[in-house]
Amino acid sequence: MNQHDHTALPAEIEERLQGHPPGARQRIAHLWQALGAAEDAPPAAPDTDAAWADLQARLSPAPPTPATGRAAAPAADRAPVRARPARRHATGRATGRTAGLALLALAMLAGLWGWTRPVTVTVPPGTRHHLDLPDGSRVELNSGSRLTYRRGFASLPGRPAEERRVSLHGEAFFDVVPDGRPFVVETFNARIDVLGTRFNVRAWPGPAQPETRVTLEEGRVRLTDPAGTSALVLSEPGQTARLAATGPAPVPAPVPAVPLPDALAWRQGGFVMNREPTPAVLAEVQRRFGVRIEVDDALTLADSTSLTYWRAAPVETVLHDFCLAQGCRYRRTSQGFRLIPAEPPLFSPDRR
Incomplete structure (x- = not known):
């Protein structure tokens, strides 16, 4: 008769469950009890007399035959002895079950950790x-x-x-x-x-x-x-x-x-900046279009800028209008655009 208590959890499992909700401990206790009830019943005691007789017959040499002098073959009608499965030790079953429940507890902990992320x-x-x-x-x-x-x-x-x-x-x-x-x-x-x-x-x-x-x-x-x-x-x-x-x-x-249309224009792909700081406007252009915008050291920009587009506009359209307002121009680079000073007029005093 199995003397193990299937309702009590081993100490190592109880330690792993400390700090978890009571419901988790109850679910694992039910699983432990179910595994204990499902264990195989111990096999019947082996027939020692039959096994001993078979062992003696196998160890005793058969008498030689008169013609050949060789040992006679075993009788064909000898009934083979069925090998009986070795009885599993209760401690081994408990150890395997404990390991399985430990893995289950670790899986539950991993699930809780993933949930809290x-x-x-x-x-x-x-x-x-x-x-x-x-x-x-x-x-x-x-x-x-x-x-x-x-x-x-x-x-x-x-x-x-x-x-x-x-x-x-x-x-x-x-x-x-x-x-x-x-x-x-x-x-x-x-x-x-x-x-x-x-x-x-x-x-x-x-x-x-x-x-x-x-x-x-x-x-x-x-x-x-x-x-x-x-x-x-x-x-x-x-x-x-x-x-x-x-x-x-x-x-x-x-x-x-x-105005709400101004504040929410970005939801339709628009771009509305009303007298915003110029660095903030350029930062928004970079985010909106995923490009890098550099400002030439020789270029001085006004402190604020206003741009209004109710619908999506190409980045070069936005930069063209920005440069019109700021008095500069732009050129492409390998990573985006660079703002540079505007060329002086053809007949400006600087070109005399």
Whole structure:
């Protein structure tokens, strides 16, 4: 009779399960019990008398035949003795079962580790990407942007997180569905809280224009500084707020209302920059078209630039208009374009 307890887990398995939810321990305990019940019943005791007689017959030499002097062959009608399987040792069975359950526990740990890793979506320069989030919300990412969020918006499989949190690097338009949990967008220097709304977030940490800018299409959002000490609520369509990354204690501040077609033109492939810092405009051109733009050391550019395209335009069209506004010209390079000073007029004083 098997004296092992199929319901109790070995100590090594109990140690591996410490720190995991009780449900995981219960499932493995059930599997352990099922494996114990399915073990083969021990075989019947061998027939020692028959085995001894057979062994003696095999070891005793047969008498030689009168004609040849050779040993006679064994009797043809001798019944062969069936080999019986060796009895498996209970300790060996338990060891194999323990190893199997240890592998199962490691597989479960690997699955939990994979689940806890965040999902990251990166959009290459020159493209845009539509994304459905686990709660049904939709996101449209602009060129060069990156979005990170917890898999399934859950802390563990089957256990929803208290809030739906995403991290944004770049620009994205959010269409958030309400489900009772706060929806939070984190950028490099700000936090945006919503419950159900449509809004645009632009957050580039680079040196050109390091700020987070939020434009509301509908609903209600709250822009908060990282310390949570100051906040600004947007509740009217077209309202825009910004949080700069420079200064001793930057706080969210309103900016003049931006026409929604201007703020959202990038979703149709457009390009609208209204009196933006020139370095920020050039950085946006590089991201949008996936090219490198160099500025000649001899060229001096104005501080701000305005460009408006409601639909997609070729990069050379954008650079042509940029140079018209800045009084420069461009030429192709192996990696993109280079802005250079404009040639002086043919009859300018410099050509006399």
